[in-house]
Amino acid sequence: MVKICCIGAGYVGGPTMAVIALKCPEIEVAVVDISAPRINAWNSDQLPIYEPGLEAGKAADLTYWESAARMIADVSTSDKIVVEKSTVPVKTAEAIEKILTHNRKGINFSILSNPEFLAEGTAIKDLFHPDRVLIGGRETPEGTKAIQALKDVYAHWVPVDRILCTNLWSAELSKLAANAFLAQRISSVNAMSALCEATGADISQVSHSVGTDSRIGPKFLNASVGFGGSCFQKDILNLVYICECNGLPEVANYWKQVIKVNDYQKTRFVNRVVSSMFNTVSGKKIAVLGFAFKKDTGDTRETPAIDVCKGLLGDRARLSIYDPQVTEDQIFRDLSMKKFDWDHPAHLQPMSPTSVKQVSVTWDAYEATKDAHGICVLTEWDEFKNLDYQRIYDNMPKPAFVFDGRNVVDVEKLRKIGFIVYSIGKPLDPWLKDMPAVVA
Ligand SMILES: NC(=O)c1ccc[n+]([C@@H]2O[C@H](COP(=O)([O-])OP(=O)(O)OC[C@H]3O[C@@H](n4cnc5c(N)ncnc54)[C@H](O)[C@@H]3O)[C@@H](O)[C@H]2O)c1
Numbered sequence: 541m542v543k544i545c546c547i548g549a550g551y552v553g554g555p556t557m558a559v560i561a562l563k564c565p566e567i568e569v570a571v572v573d574i575s576a577p578r579i580n581a582w583n584s585d586q587l588p589i590y591e592p593g594l595e596a597g598k599a600a601d602l603t604y605w606e607s608a609a610r611m612i613a614d615v616s617t618s619d620k621i622v623v624e625k626s627t628v629p630v631k632t633a634e635a636i637e638k639i640l641t642h643n644r645k646g647i648n649f650s651i652l653s654n655p656e657f658l659a660e661g662t663a664i665k666d667l668f669h670p671d672r673v674l675i676g677g678r679e680t681p682e683g684t685k686a687i688q689a690l691k692d693v694y695a696h697w698v699p700v701d702r703i704l705c706t707n708l709w710s711a712e713l714s715k716l717a718a719n720a721f722l723a724q725r726i727s728s729v730n731a732m733s734a735l736c737e738a739t740g741a742d743i744s745q746v747s748h749s750v751g752t753d754s755r756i757g758p759k760f761l762n763a764s765v766g767f768g769g770s771c772f773q774k775d776i777l778n779l780v781y782i783c784e785c786n787g788l789p790e791v792a793n794y795w796k797q798v799i800k801v802n803d804y805q806k807t808r809f810v811n812r813v814v815s816s817m818f819n820t821v822s823g824k825k826i827a828v829l830g831f832a833f834k835k836d837t838g839d840t841r842e843t844p845a846i847d848v849c850k851g852l853l854g855d856r857a858r859l860s861i862y863d864p865q866v867t868e869d870q871i872f873r874d875l876s877m878k879k880f881d882w883d884h885p886a887h888l889q890p891m892s893p894t895s896v897k898q899v900s901v902t903w904d905a906y907e908a909t910k911d912a913h914g915i916c917v918l919t920e921w922d923e924f925k926n927l928d929y930q931r932i933y934d935n936m937p938k939p940a941f942v943f944d945g946r947n948v949v950d951v952e953k954l955r956k957i958g959f960i961v962y963s964i965g966k967p968l969d970p971w972l973k974d975m976p977a978v979v980a
Pocket residue numbers: 547548549550551552553572573574575576577578596597599600604607608625626627628656657658659660770771
């Protein structure tokens with residue numbers, strides 16, 4: 541009987557194990573997590589959940605993969621295949637291998653790298669129909685055997701030609717490379733969006749024209765106020781670190797630029813808002829529609845909304861925020877936390893209560909926009925396309941502004957109603973043409 545235990549049942553671990561349970565009835569699966577696992581939201585009946593274990597709990601203050609490796613070494617009583625599913629720095633498998641072999645008590649461990657490529661909001665679909673599954677292992681007889689064992693699990697529902705097998709380091713690096721390429725595409729299109737605004741070109745038309753080249757392809761070319769999410773920035777910084785450690789500063793700087801352009805895009809957006817509204821938003825009510833890093837998720841990790849809101853609060857705006865899935869508590873936590881500092885973990889960072897007094901959170905877009913001087917659309921929720929903008933306009937002081945950071949509103953329709961509309965990378969409203977794009 542094959543048994544799989546997953547350490548960590550968050551956005552990835554939970555759904556992955558649920559899918560394995562569903563597709564492979566002969567495999568016994570379980571999860572262990574130090575906090576409340578998120579699998580409850582989907583198919584929880586399928587899985588036994590081990591309550592937070594002593595081993596996991598005591599190891600929680602170590603970095604995740606290291607604590608997991610020590611726990612596995614502690615509790616194992618027979619040979620194991622250890623699968624790295626999290627995104628990790630290249631050569632982590634080697635470190636895990638060292639921890640396991642130094643503590644192994646006669647047990648054999650095979651390490652595999654099997655990075656996950658699912659995206660939030662489409663996790664289940666991505667798990668059922670992945671573009672590819674990547675399995676990296678040692679090029680030894682034991683490594684080959686371990687790769688085959690994991691391949692057999694996926695082969696229950698993934699066509700075998702989509703299961704790619706590589707060496708360990710290629711698998712680890714491929715995950716970082718894939719995210720870096722995706723993020724780089726967004727930074728490229730966002731850099732173009734600035735140029736579009738300067739020249740009168742339309743970023744949607746440029747993206748479409750560029751994307752019809754079959755060598756480039758149409759996906760992931762939507763201009764935005766910036767990419768967010770828990771993965772892109774972390775993984776690029778990871779890549780940058782590896783480049784620096786390997787004496788490749790030029791390569792490191794190349795990838796750093798992807799993050800710099802992303803930061804620039806958020807700053808540029810805030811500056812547009814401020815400069816359009818007579819060079820200050822101080823005391824003005826700004827409605828923020830959308831706070832999650834993308835639609836169909838309540839996740840706010842690295843959401844561009846945090847930086848945009850902080851930028852507006854920095855100029856003393858009053859914010860009224862609405863997101864269909866993000867809770868008030870989460871928004872206050874995000875806005876009162878200092879920007880993540882990699883050298884000082886979250887629990888050591890002081891909370892700043894400063895400007896959150898200027899923030900209110902509503903559960904209704906009409907409530908959020910009532911009496912607002914301007915509206916910022918920061919997440920591409922479908923419902924923002926179909927709001928009654930005439931009703932919204934009637935309840936706002938004039939001139940009424942809409943700043944669309946996701947290109948979701950119908951610009952022409954809103955201009956007809958009377959709004960002054962800024963939509964990222966689109967030809968500028970005459971009102972905005974004379975305003976500086978960047979405030980000194
Ligand atoms: N979120 C995504 O869309 C996504 C997609 C692909 C890959 N990844 C990668 O997968 C990994 C996990 O991401 P996630 O979004 O699922 O994170 P998450 O925070 O949702 O889940 C991680 C879980 O691990 C648990 N945990 C932490 N330390 C533990 C320990 N010592 N013992 C037991 N449980 C422990 C946490 O309580 C948490 O529930 C990351 O490396 C991420 O980069 C994420």
